[in-house]
Amino acid sequence: MANNRTTPALLHPFGKPASNAYHTLVRAEGVRVWDDKGNEYIDALGSLWYCQVGYGRREIIDAITDQLTRMSTYNTFAPWANGPAEAAAERISSLSPLEGSRVFLCCSGSESVDTAIKLSRLVHQLRGDHDRQVVVRRTRGYHGVNVGGTSVQGIASNRENWGDLLPHVVEIDPDDIESAARLFAEAGDRIAAVISEPLQGAGGVYPPTEGYLERLRDLCTAHGALLVFDEVITGFGRTGNWFASQTYGVTPDLITFAKGVTSGYQPMGGVIVTRAVCDELEADPDFILRHGYTYSGHPAAAAAALANIDIIDNDGLIERAKHVGERLSAGLHAMAADGTLRDVRGVGAVWTGQLPETYSDARAIEVRDTMTTNGVICRAAGTNMVFCPPLVIEDSDIDRCVDVLAEAIRLVPGDH
Ligand SMILES: Cc1ncc(COP(=O)(O)O)c(C=O)c1O
Structure with a gap:
């Protein structure tokens, strides 16, 4: 196979073309996805703000x-x-x-x-x-x-x-x-x-x-x-x-x-x-x-x-969206109350917890990556940690998302 690439053939959207750092996913069920190394993640972003009903629906x-x-x-x-x-x-x-x-x-x-x-x-x-x-x-x-x-x-x-x-x-x-x-x-x-x-x-x-x-x-x-x-x-x-x-x-x-x-x-x-x-x-x-x-x-x-x-x-997922949002935002608001987050915004089942002013956008990516390592997928939009989970997510998984964010912020302090 003659080629002179040092990077994969797949040119990723919204990625650094020079990068080799990707997680290859192989399976998805409910609100969870698994990579080719056997790691399991709660998908708190509904893939890319879209999977309302969860994965694998027959x-x-x-x-x-x-x-x-x-x-x-x-x-x-x-x-x-x-x-x-x-x-x-x-x-x-x-x-x-x-x-x-x-x-x-x-x-x-x-x-x-x-x-x-x-x-x-x-x-x-x-x-x-x-x-x-x-x-x-x-x-x-x-x-x-x-x-x-x-x-x-x-x-x-x-x-x-x-x-x-x-x-x-x-x-x-x-x-x-x-x-x-x-x-x-x-x-x-x-x-x-x-x-x-x-x-x-x-x-x-x-x-x-x-x-x-x-x-x-x-x-x-x-x-x-x-x-x-x-x-x-x-x-x-x-x-x-x-x-x-x-x-x-x-x-x-x-x-x-x-x-x-x-x-x-x-x-x-x-x-x-x-x-x-x-x-x-x-x-x-x-x-x-x-x-x-x-x-x-x-x-x-x-x-x-x-x-x-x-x-x-x-499945009543429109009502469920309100419940998901209430539980998720309550957890984020609690973090804002003690200064762990600067701001909490959202509606229904789409929310962000914004990191304190001491965080740069690059540091927010580190928070995201730490969350990934700890089994929760969320998205960093600037210094906003964004949650938009499947509407079928269970309460215990919502709580886990909030806990993993709190832990990641503890492990990755602000940088200025
Ligand atoms: C509000 C809004 N409009 C348009 C788009 C583009 O959609 P697509 O990526 O399917 O082309 C997006 C994608 O995130 C979006 O959030």
């Missing part, structure tokens, strides 16, 4: 297998459809707060975001409002890594070194709604859409400040802009409702989703499109929506989504 595996056996795949470009894709769209629309909505399916959160950006601009173009192209992003927002999502994400380091990104993107303060109000006052007639996670996830788990989302909704409505909620993390039960739009009582025009829709058993994402936007798309019977992915509406992914949604529903 119902989903059987639904996928059954679908693959009957019809392994077929595309949904016009004029083709398939039963699982139609049923999944119907189910997702009916669970959402967007009445009479339609659902565009794709394969990832990044694709859902790029679809939402394009749909937002398209609607204004179709109305003849050609100057309305600005997309407003919030600092700290994460919206995936396609060129559109990279352009509208508010984590500056993720936008660096890719050359020119999308034009017509403006950033606002993530907490101060007055900065949004000023922008709308100056340029409201050029704003196509505002994109926002209801709870900012990858940027460090920041719930909205009081009244922020409501005011954002009002500004968009008053100025004719669309409000896009990126619910890739918050959708499908994570915040204690099907969607965070329901948790916060604010209804957007477009909802992007992925992750929890299938709990990751098959890749799937999508955009829920409100009726008013659908009316624009449907107005001209000859108009063609020139957008779509080869695997949009893949029947095996749609079958996984339907089985996964059934489990969330039948």
Whole structure:
């Protein structure tokens, strides 16, 4: 085998290409995963904020297998459809707060975001409002890594070194709604859409400040802009409702989703499109929506989504998300009370414990690695130790996660 590599063939996402340090996983069951050395871990991150129902669920595996056996795949470009894709769209629309909505399916959160950006601009173009192209992003927002999502994400380091990104993107303060109000006052007639996670996830788990989302909704409505909620993390039960739009009582025009829709058993994402936007798309019977992915509406992914949604529903996992969050946050708050943590933030079953100011981001990675060694997987977002476990996690495992974090902080003191 002739090659001159000193690193593995697999080039990892969000990793150091020069690194060789990876854990190779071989098995997963419930909330636990095992590596090839026999080490067992509690997965307190639901893989990457997505596995709501835990690993190895027979119902989903059987639904996928059954679908693959009957019809392994077929595309949904016009004029083709398939039963699982139609049923999944119907189910997702009916669970959402967007009445009479339609659902565009794709394969990832990044694709859902790029679809939402394009749909937002398209609607204004179709109305003849050609100057309305600005997309407003919030600092700290994460919206995936396609060129559109990279352009509208508010984590500056993720936008660096890719050359020119999308034009017509403006950033606002993530907490101060007055900065949004000023922008709308100056340029409201050029704003196509505002994109926002209801709870900012990858940027460090920041719930909205009081009244922020409501005011954002009002500004968009008053100025004719669309409000896009990126619910890739918050959708499908994570915040204690099907969607965070329901948790916060604010209804957007477009909802992007992925992750929890299938709990990751098959890749799937999508955009829920409100009726008013659908009316624009449907107005001209000859108009063609020139957008779509080869695997949009893949029947095996749609079958996984339907089985996964059934489990969330039948097993009461939306209520369970509230319980998980209460127990987890109680443990984190206790650590904040004695100064072990600087801050605790979250909603439903997604929480962070932020390390004290004496910790650098690099030190937070050491805390994470110590937790991994001690059998709990969590994520360091800056100095935030993030928990987003499967909603089926048991109380004793939640307590273990908190204990392992406390122990790791004791073993890895702050560095300045
Ligand atoms: C809010 C949000 N949007 C979009 C994405 C991108 O999703 P994907 O990695 O499936 O492309 C993510 C991924 O974490 C996300 O958290």
